[in-house]
Amino acid sequence: MGLEYVKISPGFEKYMPRDYVDLVKFGPFGKTYDVMELGQYKELVEDHPMCAGCYMAYFIRVFYAALPNPEDTIVLGTAGCARLALSQAAVPFVYGNYGDTNAVASGLKRALSIRFPDKHKDVVVVAGDGGLIDIGFGMTMHSWFRKEKFTTIMVDNEVYGNTGGQESGMSPKGVQLKMAPLGKKFDKINAVELAKIAGCVYVAKLAPTNPKRIARTVRRAILAARHFGPTFIHAYTSCNIEYSIPTRDVLADARNREKKDFKFYEWMTDEVKEFLEEVERKEKEVKR
Amino acid sequence: MYFVAEVNEKECSKYNCKQCVLFCPEPNCLNFRASTNSAWVWYDKCKGCEICVYVCSDLLKRHCIEMVMVTPKATAKS
Ligand SMILES: Cc1ncc(C[n+]2csc(CCOP(=O)(O)OP(=O)(O)O)c2C)c(N)n1
Ligand code: SF4
Ligand code: SF4
Numbered sequence: 129m130g131l132e133y134v135k136i137s138p139g140f141e142k143y144m145p146r147d148y149v150d151l152v153k154f155g156p157f158g159k160t161y162d163v164m165e166l167g168q169y170k171e172l173v174e175d176h177p178m179c180a181g182c183y184m185a186y187f188i189r190v191f192y193a194a195l196p197n198p199e200d201t202i203v204l205g206t207a208g209c210a211r212l213a214l215s216q217a218a219v220p221f222v223y224g225n226y227g228d229t230n231a232v233a234s235g236l237k238r239a240l241s242i243r244f245p246d247k248h249k250d251v252v253v254v255a256g257d258g259g260l261i262d263i264g265f266g267m268t269m270h271s272w273f274r275k276e277k278f279t280t281i282m283v284d285n286e287v288y289g290n291t292g293g294q295e296s297g298m299s300p301k302g303v304q305l306k307m308a309p310l311g312k313k314f315d316k317i318n319a320v321e322l323a324k325i326a327g328c329v330y331v332a333k334l335a336p337t338n339p340k341r342i343a344r345t346v347r348r349a350i351l352a353a354r355h356f357g358p359t360f361i362h363a364y365t366s367c368n369i370e371y372s373i374p375t376r377d378v379l380a381d382a383r384n385r386e387k388k389d390f391k392f393y394e395w396m397t398d399e400v401k402e403f404l405e406e407v408e409r410k411e412k413e414v415k416r
Numbered sequence: 417m418y419f420v421a422e423v424n425e426k427e428c429s430k431y432n433c434k435q436c437v438l439f440c441p442e443p444n445c446l447n448f449r450a451s452t453n454s455a456w457v458w459y460d461k462c463k464g465c466e467i468c469v470y471v472c473s474d475l476l477k478r479h480c481i482e483m484v485m486v487t488p489k490a491t492a493k494s
């Protein structure tokens with residue numbers, strides 16, 4: 129981890145796989161590409177087996193483009209669809225046991241701050257609604273109660289996608305799924321309010337309709353976690369398979385949900401607000 | 417044999433766009449070439465979802481992307 133590990137030792141270039149050489153030459157390490165430059169440099173994620181048109185895969189693509197320091201980041205995931213792409217990215221990936229991500233991330237973040245006291249090493253959990261709010265609920269909440277300084281991103285497809293369509297706490301009330309044929313009887317859990325009450329210092333909710341905004345949100349959540357405490361993003365990332373959305377309509381569905389229950393929402397403490405304003409003001413000055 | 421997206425680059429270059437590139441779920445699949453000011457598809461990476469067609473045709477009414485049956489010749493090009 130770190131820029132010096134990414135670079136290829138002199139003389140070894142011709143023995144390295146083409147993808148890796150491209151990554152070092154044309155990738156984002158040590159540079160700052162804007163998310164609007166996607167498709168014009170070698171991205172961090174490689175080919176992966178997530179379904180055609182999966183907007184969880186899309187969110188993950190933008191997520192990697194938004195990392196403030198990919199060479200100093202560790203991503204944590206678990207069982208569920210997201211890991212299929214997370215494990216194909218050129219950023220160290222730790223596979224937590226299902227439900228354990230936020231406990232593993234807590235230990236990892238603490239260890240990194242002891243080992244590298246004068247550097248920022250970012251830890252980010254990216255996991256499904258089942259992994260974070262059902263089976264991992266206790267560990268997610270306790271990492272927030274303990275004010276652990278890392279970011280948790282819930283890629284919410286409102287179902288257990290990877291295991292064939294069981295309902296989750298995040299499935300909307302009434303929805304019928306392959307393995308919930310009678311329809312869900314309870315409301316969708318309000319994860320954002322739980323995160324606020326449990327101690328997160330930055331909380332956001334979004335649908336993937338605007339890459340610039342996704343990137344800004346991810347960046348803010350990671351920067352705030354470095355200094356102040358836990359941060360949380362609740363992202364709607366549809367499962368076109370389990371919800372039978374024709375792939376061509378996946379973005380239309382996200383735009384539609386944004387108008388209803390996934391309106392962009394952002395909340396942060398006053399000190400985080402002050403900090404982010406200062407950081408973003410300085411960035412603007414540099415660009416000028 | 418399967419369908420992949422193909423950009424009509426000549427048509428696309430008339431616009432100052434990139435929108436489809438920003439919404440494709442697959443990394444480095446829909447790319448943008450500044451020298452020709454157009455988007456292009458790396459066929460081997462395309463999963464045929466048509467989200468790009470939704471962006472270009474349904475949202476922007478520019479109709480520069482078509483789904484085509486991929487042939488060995490077409491993939492060799494990329
Ligand atoms: C301890 C444990 N229990 C159950 C499983 C089986 N399992 C694998 S993925 C999954 C559900 C995934 O749902 P979610 O976390 O919402 O992610 P998605 O696949 O929908 O993205 C389950 C129950 C497991 N791997 N480990
Ligand atoms: S099952 Fe659903 S969430 Fe999982 S990769 Fe396929 S479309 Fe995406
Ligand atoms: S959306 Fe259409 S016009 Fe815009 S870059 Fe893509 S192909 Fe070109």
Ligand code: SF4
Pocket residue numbers: 181420421439440441442445446457461462463464465466467468469
């Ligand atoms: S069809 Fe889907 S995967 Fe292929 S280029 Fe278009 S958006 Fe990307």
